[in-house]
Amino acid sequence: MRIIKLNATDSTNLFLRSLSLDTTLTDFTVVVAKHQTNGRGQMGTVWNTQDAKNLTFSVFKRFDGFNLNQQFAISMIVSLSVVSALNKLNIPKVRIKWPNDILSANSKICGILIENIIKQTDVAGSIIGIGLNVNQTDFKDLPQASSLQNITGKHFDLDEVLHLIIEQLQFYFEFFNQSGFDNLKALYQSQLFRKDKxxxxxxxxxxxxxxxxxxxxxxxxxxxxxxxxxxxxxxxxxxxxx
Missing domain, CATH: 2.30.30 (SH3 type barrels.)
Incomplete structure (x- = not known):
């Protein structure tokens, strides 16, 4: 695992994609930035975050023969990894709001943007962007947003949270390899926000x-x-x- 730390970039996903075009990246190469000038969310939305208070990072995952028809597994793996990491930090009532927003109770604390690199009928790699609200306390004009600090009253070490999420990513990719799609989907569905309500x-x-x-x-x-x-x-x- 290689971690590249930046003071600022337009988007960690864009930075990592550009880097992948110029060099052969090792599996689980991570780019983390204190500030993003053009952070992106699902469907073209903008991800705004205060400098050096939250985690904005992207992970490169290499695949060998990952079937295109199973690409939603990547979204499930990433969502479950973040949920598991937050559970280990004792964040209460963590759930996945379909497809991959992460909530604590009714408050959004994490967004995920996955951009797959497709070659013919396979996914050759993924750039996994994660934005997690950690120590930011003011979310003006964002009534549904919150952070780990707002929820718990505690200040968190960003590096510790980052390493915990990466560990869980490695665990759940291996879980998928060993246990298969159906078991992964069952786990994901058990964590869905408002399921059966x-x-x-x-x-x-x-x-x-x-x-x-x-x-x-x-x-x-x-x-x-x-x-x-x-x-x-x-x-x-x-x-x-x-």
Whole structure:
């Protein structure tokens, strides 16, 4: 494992992708920055963070013959790794808000952005971006955001949290290799926010009520609506409201 520490960069994902084009990266190469000028989230959103108070980092994961049809496994592995690390830090009520936001109770504390490198029918590698709110205490205009310090009242060592997450990433990638997709999916589904509870969703047609029943192999959300009908949604088609 190699860790590259930067004072500032536009995006750790972009930095790592550019680096991968110029050199052969070792597995689990990590780029961590005190400040990002253009941090990114899911679907083009912006990830804002205060300098040197949070973790903004990216991890390069190399694969040999990882089937493209199973690429949602990477998202599940990363989500479970962060959840496990936070559980070890005694952060309460940690859950995964589909597909890979990490919550404590109803507050978002971590965002994940995974960019896969595709070669023909395989995933050759992944750039895994993680933004974790650690010691920031003020989230102006972001009422659903929080941090480890806000939740626990404790100040955390950023390097210790970083190493713990990387250890869990290594563990869950090996778990997937040894135990397979179905066991990984079962673990992931057990950690889903509001699973098996009546919840409110929004889509292009408006608001509706449903119950999350799990995910498909491709990562679609399975929602039971009225008359016990199961519908399947991708990330662009539905939003789970808090």
């Amino acid at each position: 009546p919840s409110t969703f929004s889509n292009e047609e408006g608001l509706f009520t449903g119950i999350i029943k799990g995910v498909t192999k491709e990562g679609l959300l399975k929602v039971q609506i009225e008359d016990l009908i199961i519908k399947y949604f991708d990330l662009k088609a539905v939003k789970l409201l808090y």
